[in-house]
Amino acid sequence: MITPFLVRLSRRVTVAGLLAATLLSTAPGAASAPRPEPPPATASGPSVRPSAPAPRTVSAWLPYWDQEGAYQDALRHAGQLHTVSPFWYEAISAGRIDPHPGAGERRIIDGLHRAGTKVVPTVMETMKSGALAAILTSPARRTEHVDALMRTVATRDYDGLDLDYESIAATGDATYASVRDGFTALATDLCRRLHTLGKQCVMTVFPKTATTGRIWDYAALGRVADRIRVMGYNLHWSGGDPGPLADTRWYDDILTRATAVVPPAKLEMGLPAYGWDWPADSASTAATKHVTWKEAEALRARQGAPYRFDEVSGTPYFTYRDGGESREVWYQDARGITAHLPVLRKHGVTNTALWALNFEDPKIWPVLAGG
Secondary structure, three states: OOOHHHHHHHHHHHHHHHHHOOOOOOOOOOOOOOOOOOOOOEOOEOOOOOOOOOOOOEEEEEEHHHHHHHHHHHHHOOOOEEEEEEEEEEEEEOOEEEEOOOOOOHHHHHHHHHOOOEEOOEEEEOOOOOHHHHHHOOHHHHHHHHHHHHHHHOOOOOOEEEEEOOHHHHOOOOOHHHHHHHHHHHHHHHHHHHHHOOOEEEEEEOOOOOOOOOOOOHHHHHHHOOEEEEEOOOOOOOOOOOOOOOOHHHHHHHHHHHHHHOOHHHEEEEEEOEEEEEEOOOOOOOOOEEEEHHHHHHHHHHHOOOOEEEOOOOEEEEEEEEOOEEEEEEOOOHHHHHHHHHHHHHOOOOEEEEEOOOOOOOOHHHHHHOO
């Protein structure tokens, strides 16, 4: 049986993968407390000003299908998280935004706020072909949709919204420009209205490289949004051949283009905390399976497979046999993130976004703290 989660997960990663397969400002976090004045100098020597806390540079998505585990993970690392985006809402039509199971749980919102972390829920969409385009290219329907989004943000003490709209990948060439510009118009209106209420406006976008085509307008979105999150994962995906989910050269291409039109302080590079378990034979009809880092490492230990690391891409992998079939698993861990962060630093990008909480190698947190 395919659960609703697997359908939605497949939609999210498949659309991103279709794009990736063709390839080879900071918005404030929690409000900081007033800094106390240093004590006066004494005869024994000058006073010492307390050092400022390290800046929070990480945001992360909180998956509703592992809500409690992800919430506890967020609390453990709240000192690094400026924003958590619960994956709580889905746009169904122009006037309808539906909640996922557990959406709006006040205990989680209040707990994250007490920890000093902003709560900016994600609204995603999996509309039928042409449905999103019809909304975006109609001024009246765009307004209806922004009204629905504003009603959603008003249901709880949220700090803003994150829009993860991906249907542009299925937009035909003839209508691409009008759909792209319609999304810019929608984002501009939404961000203006969110800012009027003192709330953040975040946009999650596909990676743009030399060979990608249908992508939202980075420059226009960068002018109106507080944050632009680039989904830096699924270079290889469930519908393709085995390989790394990310690559240092790919990241360099993505960030070269992104930082040319969006201030680096507004960018967050999305990092994977998961992987894919493929049949090694591309002609196999066996399913490709999604695995979190935790699941990948548990599988590797259970199979007695040696850990391998691809120095070129900066990602771990291993192989094993399932019955008579050879399988190949590529995923991401702390060592891989360590290999990728210098590319972010090269482009002045200090903020990252983790997909997703409670998927990850725990050792990535000190790596991310070191920037």
